[in-house]
Amino acid sequence: MKRFNLAAVTLAGMAIVAGVQSASARDLTVVGFGGTLQDAFRKAYFEPYAAATGSKLVEDTTNGGIAKQKAMVETKNVTWDVVQMEEDEVTLACAEGLLLNVDWAKLPSYSKADPTMFSECGAGAIVWSEVLTYDAAKIKDGPKNWADFWNVAKWPGKRGLRKTAKLTLELALMADGVPGSDVYRVLATKEGQDRAFKKLDELKPNVQWWESGAQPLEWLASGAVAMTAAYNGRIANARKEGRDFPIIWGDSLYSIDYWAIIAGSSNEKQALEFVDFALSTSPQKAFAEAIPYGIANKEAMAALPADLLSQLPSAPDNLKGAVKINSEFWTDHGQELNERFSAWVAR
Numbered sequence: 001m002k003r004f005n006l007a008a009v010t011l012a013g014m015a016i017v018a019g020v021q022s023a024s025a026r027d028l029t030v031v032g033f034g035g036t037l038q039d040a041f042r043k044a045y046f047e048p049y050a051a052a053t054g055s056k057l058v059e060d061t062t063n064g065g066i067a068k069q070k071a072m073v074e075t076k077n078v079t080w081d082v083v084q085m086e087e088d089e090v091t092l093a094c095a096e097g098l099l100l101n102v103d104w105a106k107l108p109s110y111s112k113a114d115p116t117m118f119s120e121c122g123a124g125a126i127v128w129s130e131v132l133t134y135d136a137a138k139i140k141d142g143p144k145n146w147a148d149f150w151n152v153a154k155w156p157g158k159r160g161l162r163k164t165a166k167l168t169l170e171l172a173l174m175a176d177g178v179p180g181s182d183v184y185r186v187l188a189t190k191e192g193q194d195r196a197f198k199k200l201d202e203l204k205p206n207v208q209w210w211e212s213g214a215q216p217l218e219w220l221a222s223g224a225v226a227m228t229a230a231y232n233g234r235i236a237n238a239r240k241e242g243r244d245f246p247i248i249w250g251d252s253l254y255s256i257d258y259w260a261i262i263a264g265s266s267n268e269k270q271a272l273e274f275v276d277f278a279l280s281t282s283p284q285k286a287f288a289e290a291i292p293y294g295i296a297n298k299e300a301m302a303a304l305p306a307d308l309l310s311q312l313p314s315a316p317d318n319l320k321g322a323v324k325i326n327s328e329f330w331t332d333h334g335q336e337l338n339e340r341f342s343a344w345v346a347r
Contacts, residue, residue: 027056028267028274031083033257034061035214036237036291037126044287045278052277055270063211064164066093069262073098078264081271084125088166088327088334090258094121100261100268107272109279109297117296122258123275126233127294129313129322130167132248133235134227135220143227145251146175150199152206157226160216163209165341166330167253170323171229172199174251180323188329193337197344209345220245232313233291249318255325288312 030046032038038061050057060080062068066089072078085093093099099121104110107123117124132149134142143149149159149171161168170183176199178186186192200207208225210216216228217238232252235245259278261271277283284300287293294314295301301309309315313322330337 026079026266027058028270029058029060029079029081030274031060031062031080033063033084033213035212036234037213037231037293040233040287040290040293043290044283045274048283048286049274049277053273057274064089066096066098069093069098070096073263076264078262078266080262081265081267082274083260083262084257085122085260086257086327087119087122087255087325088330090119090122090260091327091331092334093260094119098263100263100265102261102272107276107279109276109281112281112299113279113296114298117256119258122256122260123279124296125257125259125278127254127256127312127314129232129249129252129254129318130162130229131232131235131252132227133220133230133245135223136244136246138223139226142246144248146171147177149227149229150175150203152203155226157206158208158219158224159203159206160210160219160225160228160230161203161207162229163211163345165337166325166334167229168200168341169193169196169337170253170325172196172203174323175199180251180321183323184326184329188333193340197340200344217243217245232311233293236292236311250321252313252318252322253325254313254319254322255327 032041038059042059046057046059062083064086069083072080090099094101101120104118104123132143132146136142139155143155169187173183173186173192173196174180176195187196208219213231213234216225216230217234219225220228221238221243232247235247238245259275261268265271279296281297281299284295284297285303288295288300288304288308292308292311294312310317
């Protein structure tokens with residue numbers, strides 16, 4: 001696995017990047033999960049970075065996974081540089097040598113960041129939560145937890161769930177009465193896995209599966225689903241647009257997404273400079289103001305007003321009863337559970 005040590009980078013020094021880029025085969029490509037999250041990345045990071053450096057930045061989107069990264073590295077045809085990835089995917093891709101193993105402490109912005117927001121191959125992009133939401137304009141006495149979410153007798157209508165084992169099996173167990181603190185202990189057993197799928201069987205006829213973070217809020221707004229699991233930041237943006245979509249923080253799932261750099265990128269230096277820029281104080285504050293996901297920079301966190309800080313997944317009150325997604329569990333069990341989940345969905 002390649003280890004990349006970055007010499008000190010300053011924003012002033014970034015001005016030389018345009019010249020470096022002209023000698024490169026292609027422009028820096030940064031990949032996110034699309035939708036309103038990508039809009040916030042563009043506003044806080046992509047456009048300001050391009051303006052500050054005079055270099056071109058190309059955007060792309062992904063729905064997750066590591067298949068594309070693996071194909072790029074194995075065929076030596078790397079067309080992505082910096083990619084937003086979920087924690088367990090970074091762990092797996094890093095172990096397979098698909099990502100640069102970076103000494104993040106060499107970044108100038110590192111000294112202002114929460115050190116727990118970094119891994120060998122990843123620098124913290126966001127802290128996010130998957131939470132329950134519904135349209136309060138249509139449901140007056142709404143659901144309070146995942147057991148309520150399963151109650152189609154009291155609240156008829158479709159339910160939106162993410163079409164993956166991760167973030168779905170955990171909800172099924174909590175709906176079946178498993179405390180959040182015990183979810184992964186139970187899910188690590190054959191009996192617990194069977195219990196989760198049995199609970200999903202109950203809801204399956206009423207589920208509408210989403211694959212991108214924008215879908216569940218679009219469906220909720222159109223009335224295609226009565227309630228849904230969704231990412232907190234996207235719900236917050238829908239609320240800004242006038243939608244009455246409550247955020248139910250209890251029994252939420254939360255994790256870190258990382259910026260990762262593809263091994264074999266022809267833009268390694270510029271990719272690291274972009275990550276450093278994205279972790280610096282002013283862009284981080286601008287990002288949280290654009291969409292309320294947790295950020296890595298401690299100075300930026302301290303500069304946020306209290307009402308905005310309270311909307312972040314990392315706010316103390318929002319973490320009460322929340323479950324941290326266990327990336328080690330999903331690295332160990334993800335393949336078998338994803339295969340079982342895919343077969344179950346197809347039946």
